[in-house]
Amino acid sequence: MTQPPPPPPNQPPPGGGFGPPQDQPPQQPGFGAPQLPAQQPGYGYPQAPPPPQGAPQTPPQAPPADPGYGYPGQQQQPSYGQQPNPYGQQQPGGYGQQPNPYGQQPGYGYPQPTMPLHPQPGQPAGGGRKISPQLAIIVAAVVAIALIVGGGVWYASSSGDDKKDTASSSGGTGGGGDEKGGTGGTSSKGDEKVPSSTASSVLFQVPQPKPPVDTTYTVNGSWLTDTVYAKSGIAEVVGYDPDKGTKLWTIKLPGPVCQASRHATENGVTAIAYEPGMPTKERTAGCSEIAAIDLNAGKKLWNKTAKSGDRPIRWDNVTVSANTVAAGSTSGGGAWDIESGKSLWAPKPTDTCYDAGYGGGEKLVAVRKCGSYGQRQLQIQTIDPASGKVISEYKMATGIEYASIVSTEPLVVAAEVGEVEGAQGISDVFAIDNKTGKLRSRISVDPEKYVARCDGISRVEYCFQIVVGNDRLYLPTEEREVTGSDYSRTNSIVAIDLNSGKETGQRADAGDGYTLTPLRMDGGNVLAYKRPPYDKGGQIVTIDGGTFKETKLLENPATEVVRDVETSMLPEYSEILYHDGRLFMAQVYASDFGGSSTEKEYLAVAFGTK
Structure with a gap:
């Protein structure tokens, strides 16, 4: 897999001032402003290549800087607290190694210079502190060094919609299962309604927590229930x-959340994996604890561990299906x-194959590995969540x-078959009948045509910019220049039939300067986020599953x-949740590199x- 260049800084043109700051929610204990780095991280990693030229300070006369969909190359994961490789060093594969070429994620919790937000609509355009091209270059380099040390969020971003889930959760903009309300591509009403006014205001902000200097901690996981x-x-x-930002409850943990389920039960119970202690610059405590959390009550119901020999197992992923945490x-x-934490099954030392991970939601699907590196045999198993019995x-x-796992119902699996230039963990999609285990179709995802990425190395349920519903696959296209414009770019979302493996001809265009990213299904409709151009705000839109209107x-x-804060949380690298007129965007890393900036x-x- 080739390694794309780091994204250039995304600097908007200058504007006027902004209104007086409004009252903010009380600052939370331990929350502060991360510092900008004085230089690129070392720790034995190769230094970053020369940065690109600074972003324009006037409305662009060339294509505006675009974080894009590029993704740094394969690299070995550093321990917690260690500053990761800024642009990734190719690491040779080998049996027993688990290199992560998709873990390096720009924008995850790294400092993005902003000013306090004014939570009112109708502010004058522009405003805020101007960032010099040199500072923009530093920021762009910093955001490029984030590394997934143990991921899961929930985005995530929005998860797939499940009829059984009343709690929305985020772990990426990954795909959702086909809802029972879907009609296979015909027009269908979703749950999300058009408000009387679509103009939003800032409801609240959560200050970024301040870790020790020169450290990065994971802050994976975000969920939304009715309350x-x-x-x-x-x-x-x-x-x-969800409306005021008032803190309702806090569950304290001995260490960071390293994995988080993107699914929850109908009564708002989800699962996380966390470390039993705080990591240091030298080592991580290990992602060995599994816990169930009642989101509505704000309670940890139980926590469990398992051992391989005499050592605790370090979990790579966690999910929820029916009443099972896997x-x-x-x-x-x-x-x-x-509910009870009772063990349903556990790893067996005598097994020659092992369950590397699970996809949850409406079904429970295991990715089971057999054989050695280079001769690996992957088995995609739909299993009974109560007993673990293999159904297909x-x-x-x-x-391979x-x-x-992109979706468990219908069952859709993504893989990078061979080394495909530009692919980010996905070159092919396999639609599988999860009743019989037979292949329905195999779809080539050309990285020069479509944009999607998956991290199947450790987190098998961690795909972005790809959604499943109506027995179709919804993918964003690569960006293209807008006809008649010297600098504006755009893209589209297209539909691919899972039976035939061919495009249906349905296409939704983002519009001049916007970029569309599918988030999840809403009934038979596709819910999507539109990343804005330099002079607009982002949008949430719904795309009719039949007409594509x-x-x-x-x-x-x-x-x-x-806009600076919004665009620092890119849909392909952040957690995004939307429901009932409210949009939540969040980071999954918190960092402090000991710089001099005091901006929030x-x-x-x-x-x-x-």
Whole structure:
């Protein structure tokens, strides 16, 4: 897999001032402003290549800087607290190694210079502190060094919609299962309604927690129920009032959340994996603890561990399906009853194959690995979540090392078959009948045509910019120049039939300067985020599953200060949740590199139309 260049800085043109700051929610203990780095991280990693030229300070006369969909190359994961490789060094594969070429994620919790947000609509355009081209270059380099040390969020970004889930969760903009309300591509009403006014205001902001100097901690996981917006902080999960941002509850943990389920039960119970202690610059405590959390009550119901020999297993992923919490690792998989914590199955030392991970939601699907590196045999198994009994199985071709679960119902699996230039963990998509285990279709995802990425190395349920519903695959296209414009770019979302493996001809265009990213299904409709051009605010839109007509649900303020915060949380690298007129965007890393900046940074920001 080739390694794309780092993204250039995304600097908007200058504007005027902004209104007086409004009252903010009380600063949370331990929250502060991360510092900008004085130089690129060392720690034995290769230095970054020369940075690109600074972003324009006037409306662009060339294509505007675009974070793009490029993704740094394969590299070995550093321990917690260690500053990761800024642009990735290719690492040779080998049996027993688990290199992560997709872990390096720009924008995750790294400092993005912003000003305090003004939580009112109608601010004058522009405003805020101007960033010099040199500072923009530094920021761009900093955001490029984030490394997934143990991921899961929930975005995530929005997860797939499940009829059984009343709690939305985020772990990426990954795909959702086909809802029972879907009609296979005909027009279908979703749950999301168009508000009387689509203009949003800032509801609240959560200040970014301040870790020790020169460290990076994971803050994976965000969820939304009818009454709570929950977000992981440093060694804690906090519940907020989704309209006011008032802190409702806090669950303290001994270490950071390293994995988080993107699914929850119908009564708002989800699962996380966390470390039993705080990491240091020298080592991590290991992602060995599994816990169930009641999001509405703000309670940790139980926590469990499992051992391989005399050592605790370090879990690579965790998910929820029905009443089961399932977690996978290189030592095998384990499962527990979500209410009681009773063990349902555990890794067996005598197994020659092992469950590397699980996809949850409407079904429970295991990615089971057999054989050695280079001769790997992956088995995609739909299993009974209560007993672990195999219902159906599909064997992938020998030599495919990693696979990701895009959706469990219908069952859709992504893999990078061979080394495909520009591919980011996905070159092919396999639609599988999860009743019989037979292959329905195999779809080539050309990285020069479509944009999607998956991290099947450790987190098998961690795909971005790809959604499943109506028995179709929804993918964004690569960006293209707008006809008649010297600098504006755009893209589209297209539909691919899972039976035939061919495009249906349905296409939704983002519009001049906007970029569309599918988030999840809403009934038979596709819910999508539109990343804005330099002079607009982002939008949430719904795309009719039959006509592909686009309807705007929310549009954020176009002021520079708000736009700076919004565009620091890119949809392909952040957690994004939308429901009922409210949009929540969040980071999954918190960092402090000991610089001199005192500007506020945000862990999460909420927008609302009501």
